[in-house]
Amino acid sequence: MHANTQVLSFEALSQRYGDRYKWMVLIIIGVGTIAGVLCTSSFNVAVPALTHTFHLGQDHVQWAMTAFLAAMTIGMLPAAWWLERFGLRRVFITTLWLLIAASVAGFYAHSFVEVVIARLLQGLAAGVLQPLGVMALMRLFPPNIQGRASGILIVGIAFTPAIAPSISGWLLDQFGWHAIFLLGVPFALLALLCAWRWLPAPRKNPIKPFDWPGLGWLSAATIGLVEFVSSLHHSGLASTWTWGQATLTVVSMICYLRHAHQLPHAIIQLHLFNRPTFSRGTLVAFAYGFGLYASTYLIPVFLQNAMAYSATDAGLLLLPSGLALVLTIPFAGRMADRFSPKRITLAGLMVFGASFLVFAMAARQVQYWDIVAATVVGRIGLGLILPALNLATLHEMEPHQLGQSSVVVSYARQLGGVVGVTMMAVFMEWRERVFGMVTPGIFEAYAQGFLLLSAVFALAIIAALGMKDAKRE
Numbered sequence: 001m002h003a004n005t006q007v008l009s010f011e012a013l014s015q016r017y018g019d020r021y022k023w024m025v026l027i028i029i030g031v032g033t034i035a036g037v038l039c040t041s042s043f044n045v046a047v048p049a050l051t052h053t054f055h056l057g058q059d060h061v062q063w064a065m066t067a068f069l070a071a072m073t074i075g076m077l078p079a080a081w082w083l084e085r086f087g088l089r090r091v092f093i094t095t096l097w098l099l100i101a102a103s104v105a106g107f108y109a110h111s112f113v114e115v116v117i118a119r120l121l122q123g124l125a126a127g128v129l130q131p132l133g134v135m136a137l138m139r140l141f142p143p144n145i146q147g148r149a150s151g152i153l154i155v156g157i158a159f160t161p162a163i164a165p166s167i168s169g170w171l172l173d174q175f176g177w178h179a180i181f182l183l184g185v186p187f188a189l190l191a192l193l194c195a196w197r198w199l200p201a202p203r204k205n206p207i208k209p210f211d212w213p214g215l216g217w218l219s220a221a222t223i224g225l226v227e228f229v230s231s232l233h234h235s236g237l238a239s240t241w242t243w244g245q246a247t248l249t250v251v252s253m254i255c256y257l258r259h260a261h262q263l264p265h266a267i268i269q270l271h272l273f274n275r276p277t278f279s280r281g282t283l284v285a286f287a288y289g290f291g292l293y294a295s296t297y298l299i300p301v302f303l304q305n306a307m308a309y310s311a312t313d314a315g316l317l318l319l320p321s322g323l324a325l326v327l328t329i330p331f332a333g334r335m336a337d338r339f340s341p342k343r344i345t346l347a348g349l350m351v352f353g354a355s356f357l358v359f360a361m362a363a364r365q366v367q368y369w370d371i372v373a374a375t376v377v378g379r380i381g382l383g384l385i386l387p388a389l390n391l392a393t394l395h396e397m398e399p400h401q402l403g404q405s406s407v408v409v410s411y412a413r414q415l416g417g418v419v420g421v422t423m424m425a426v427f428m429e430w431r432e433r434v435f436g437m438v439t440p441g442i443f444e445a446y447a448q449g450f451l452l453l454s455a456v457f458a459l460a461i462i463a464a465l466g467m468k469d470a471k472r473e
Contacts, residue, residue, distance in 0.1 A: 010200035022140040029133045030153050032191035036126030037160045038184035042168035046177040054112040067116050068123035069418045070226050074219045075127025076411045080403035087202020096192045099125035106181035131410040138402045150387035151333020214267040217256035224248035229422040277467045281393025282412045287460035289416030294424040302446045321375035328383025340469045341392035351381030353457030360450035
């Protein structure tokens with residue numbers, strides 16, 4: 001009987017393991033998602049080594065990061081269809097195999113082109129893994145414990161970016177940049193073994209044709225947007241290339257909207273946005289991703305460029321905020337089960353945005369413990385947002401809409417992150433050029449960067465105010 005466990009249905013496995021089975025599924029998916037997150041957050045430390053190894057400038061080496069982020073964002077789009085067509089077990093296991101194969105290929109890469117291809121495949125796998133946890137959570141758990149389940153799913157994923165740079169830096173110093181490719185492999189192998197043993201056999205669902213044209217238009221729009229923002233840095237606003245990417249983005253989006261109006265099974269169905277709470281929640285997710293990723297980029301750069309901390313000291317200074325985040329998330333998950341997810345999301349957005357306002361107002365006089373306190377408060381706000389935002393956004397959706405709507409929210413958050421990091425880099429280079437790299441100009445430049453982040457969160461708060469509260473039973 002144990003030999004056939006891998007082909008048992010969800011109902012049979014639920015009878016065997018009881019109420020704890022859905023928690024087992026959630027943890028397995030969470031471990032696999034951690035493998036993808038490690039690939040996301042570990043590779044930036046290798047940029048100087050790649051520049052030296054392949055004798056390339058940073059503008060060329062950046063393709064290793066851009067390819068990953070673009071592939072990750074695009075990889076989220078077909079995840080819901082794959083889940084319906086092939087089932088959680090097959091999609092999860094196949095994606096983990098792809099992640100492992102791409103990681104091993106990157107470890108043995110001998111040219112920069114091979115590095116970019118390996119990163120692209122890693123990004124595709126990480127993109128598919130991202131929304132699976134939310135889909136499983138919304139389908140398996142009743143509303144009264146979804147917040148607690150969300151906290152458990154997110155806590156490992158949120159802690160991973162805090163430790164990944166230090167681990168990858170050690171791997172680079174000890175074994176070279178190739179070893180960084182293998183950072184997520186142990187978690188992927190563990191998730192693969194557990195999935196093979198405990199994930200249920202797929203149900204037989206009606207086969208719907210896949211929307212390849214829709215994927216093509218959205219992929220073109222995504223790549224155009226990412227490259228448009230990137231080209232502001234390497235080509236400038238007035239260049240033909242920059243405006244060509246802007247044109248590609250707008251035309252592709254218009255073509256997708258026309259296509260989706262005519263096709264009932266479009267990859268992202270437009271009628272989802274008829275629900276105001278979902279539409280506003282998607283905007284909040286985009287703004288939240290923008291602020292989260294941009295702040296993760298801006299704060300360490302501020303500490304090193306303006307405050308003259310070393311990379312090691314900057315990392316140690318940010319460690320308390322990482323611990324505060326991990327401690328806040330389970331508490332926030334339980335709060336989301338008892339109180340309004342919308343109000344918890346609003347509180348988190350206000351706290352997170354206010355922490356950047358402190359940096360903006362006190363950038364010139366900020367001291368060590370001020371930085372520790374501001375980053376800890378900001379991460380507490382982030383911890384409040386993480387479990388509640390999905391619940392606040394998706395609570396009105398029908399069960400058959402949860403797969404696609406979860407993908408849309410994850411896609412919006414990731415796209416916001418890509419745009420946020422790139423736009424913040426462009427903005428800071430502009431302000432540093434205007435104010436200079438010496439005191440007091442450098443502090444004024446970063447104060448304006450933090451003010452920009454506060455403004456983004458103010459817009460997110462405005463969008464969140466229009467969301468409806470989930471009904472608590």
